[in-house]
Amino acid sequence: MNKADIVDVLEDIAVLLELKGENPFKIRAYSGGARVLETMEDDLGEVIAEGRLGSIKGVGSALVDKIETLYATGELEYYTKLRASIAPGLIEMLDIPGLGGKKVKKLHDALGVESIDALKAACEAGEVSALKGFGKKSEEKILTGIANRAAYAKRHLWWDARTVAEPILAGLRDLPQVEQAEAAGSLRRLKETVGDLDFIVASSEPQPVMDWFVGQDSVQEVTAHGETKSSVRFESGLQADLRVVPMAQFAFALHHFTGSKEHNVAMRQRALSRGYSLSEWGLKPSSNSGSGELEVEPSTGSAQESGELEVSSEQELFEFLGLQAIPPELREGMGEVERYEQGGDSVPSLLELSQVRGVFHNHTTASDGRGTIEEMAEAAEALGFDYLGLADHSKASYQANGLDDARVLKQLEQIRAYNESGESGLHVFAGIECDILPDGSLDLEDSTLAALDYAVMSVHSSFSQSEDEMTARVIRAIEHPGTVMLGHPTGRILLRRESYKIDLQKVIDAAIANKVIIEINANPKRLDMDWRLWRRAAEKGLMCAINPDAHKTEGLAHYAAGVNIARKGGIPAEQILNCRDCAGVAQWFAERR
DNA sequence: GCCGTTTTCGGCCCGACTGTTTTCAGTCG
Missing domain, CATH: 3.30.460.10 (Beta Polymerase, domain 2)
Incomplete structure (x- = not known):
């Protein structure tokens, strides 16, 4: 079983234990373990082989056993039994606002309800309000929650x-x-x-x-x-x-409600280890600090006199705790507190919008876009770009009016003519978004790809291949000498379509080995490749391109969403092609040939 | 279940809000 599946199992166990009414700290140990595993950057197989799993903070002996068993066999008796003991309908009930593990358990134990439908019937019959701990309002709230479940649960x-x-x-x-x-x-x-x-x-x-x-x-x-x-x-x-x-609490409240939850836990632990208790209301000496470093007068009256600290900004809060200010987008509880304590090289300098000098992978009326070459170029210039890359679909994307070799070459002529016309100070790079066919071969002739400035290779079909097939398919495309970039590597559509099955670590390694760029598809529905993978991949040397995948002039503005992802992923500007000037980009393309 | 420059046992981040209660448990962020 791979790491992502094991993470799912651990999270599942946490939810099931909640419904069992288990010790909340035990529950946290499982969800914490899932979190640690998810954000671990080393290969799980290697970590297990080297016996290092147990030395990871948050993974104790019980979790080591379970993770190793799952990794080796894909099964875990503890989990199987736990699952069998709890009706699946109870898990769904946790989505209803106001219902947590304990209340769901009580509803199940007292009324025998095992599904949302049964819960609804029990509410309508007045059985729920008759229970101790529930009342008329709870009953109404549950009914409203059931009625609006789909809309409320939506992100x-x-x-x-x-x-x-x-x-x-x-x-x-x-x-x-x-x-x-x-x-x-x-x-x-x-x-x-x-x-x-x-x-x-x-x-x-x-x-x-x-x-x-x-x-x-x-x-x-x-x-x-x-x-x-x-x-x-x-x-x-x-x-x-x-x-x-009040103004005095603003920085604390802003920090607290910015989260993430995991980041806050790490910050509070840090505060506690220094003898302070941190909350959304402030920072004060902790009652059981016992450090002796603090002179606290227990008998004094107001909060101010008892040592409550004032900070006027989040920056001061971080500084007080011995940290450089952590930007909000990095506060995900993924080791940022440790990194910002060390400072120096471990603190990334984050990409700014103004550093982006142009974008690649955009469409025109030649395939399924709404803007002409001229309209797209004009819009790009208005955004302050020095260059624009156009990459229409290739012929296998029939539904998108994809271009065959002849049409590609014709468009290339048009783009060259545009550049030579001197109509604008903006340079247009001629590219293509070429389909990766199911066997990993490409949808255009090698000579056509070679004539273009660059090519983005993307999967648009046969999404249901096995992980091995898909991984081999994409790596074959990466190894093709005509490949400059890989487009939206997982094919996910946020909130609508899952990623296809693919081993991205292998894909990343192949891309680095072949000097192929992986894009951040900046369409707000994609944001693919995912920010969680970027820090590690960039450290290994992967190059990135921010590609809005614009299908009309307004879509170019989506590059800002790609900048967000580059920031969250901590990708340095040197590894983002969009930060190079026109000559630098042309040189990159030429060297790839 | 995890963890330990005071601890291998007894803690574990913190506080408001809600609805249910006569003093608080559960949920939520």
Whole structure:
């Protein structure tokens, strides 16, 4: 069994234990173990072979046994038995807001409900409100939750969520009572998808701010309207929370609600190890620090006098804990606290939008795009780019009006003519998005590929091949001398279509060995290759290109989403082709030939 | 289940909110 499957099993065990009413710390040990495994950068097979699994923090002897058994046999008796003991419907119930492991267990034990339908019937019969610990409101809340389950459970593309969030943030900042306002949560961390929106406001007059927030035209439902917190839901099912705090707490609240949860745990542990207790409300000497370093007067009155610390920004908070400021997009609990403690080379300098001088992999009216060569070039110039790469589909993508060899060469002529016309200061590189056929051969003649400036190779068919077949197929394409870039390497469509089965580590190694670039497809629905893989891959030497895959002029702006992913992946600018000037790009293409 | 420059046992991040309660458990982020 491979690492990703083992991670799934460990996460599954954690959920099942929750429904068993197990010790929460035991549950955390399993989900923590899953997390550690998921973010481990070494090859699992090697780690096991070298007997290093147990020395990883968060993996103790019980987890070592289970992970090794799963790796070797693909099965685990403990897991099989655990699964068999719990009805699958109970797991689904955890998606209903307000229901956690304990309440689901109680509903099951007391009423025998094993499915959402049975739970709904029990609520309608009034059986749930009769239970101790539940009441009329719980019953109604469960029924609403069941009715809206699909919409509430849905995540949203970062790009879409940002479109909703921006005017709200601007509106908050316009209010006279608001001293400072920021969006927090996964939106601020630039995650590829966002569950809900979080806004943090500093104000000494919360009420008018709350009233404005819940009174927005687009609000469909107000789910909370308190003094420090309000929650609303929009028609799309997207939920937004607003928290208003005094200015002195703003940095703490912003840090806390930016998360991630794992990052916060790491930060709090760090604070504790230095004798402080960190929360969204502040930083104070911990009651059981016992370090003796702190002179705390237990009898003094106010929080200030008892040693509560003030910071005016997140930066000061990090500095107080001996860290360089960790950018929000890196706060994923993936070792960033340790890296930012060490400083130096372990701290990446993150890509800025302004460093991007052009983009590759865009379409025109020749295949399935909506803009002509001239229109796309003009839009690229308006974005401040020095160059634009055009890469239309090849003929196997029949549904996309893909180009055969003759049409490719004709378009090449047109692009050359455009460049020679002196019509614009922008240079257009002539490329193609060539299909990787099911056997790994390419959809165009070698001579056609050689005539172009570059080629992006992509899989657009036979998604259901086995992992071995798909991996071999893509590696064969990477080894072809005409290949400059690999397009969207997993084929995933966020929130809609899973990745096809492929061993990306092998693909990454092959790309490095053949000096082939892997793209970050910056279409907000793809963001493929995934940011989680980039840091390690870049360290090994992989080159990256940020490719908006624009099908119309407006789509070029999506390169910003690709910049987000490059930042999250900590890819240095030297390894991003888009940061080179026109001559540098041309040289890269020439050297690949 | 994991972990340990005071601990191999007894902790484990922290606090608000909700709905249910007469003092708090469960959920959530």
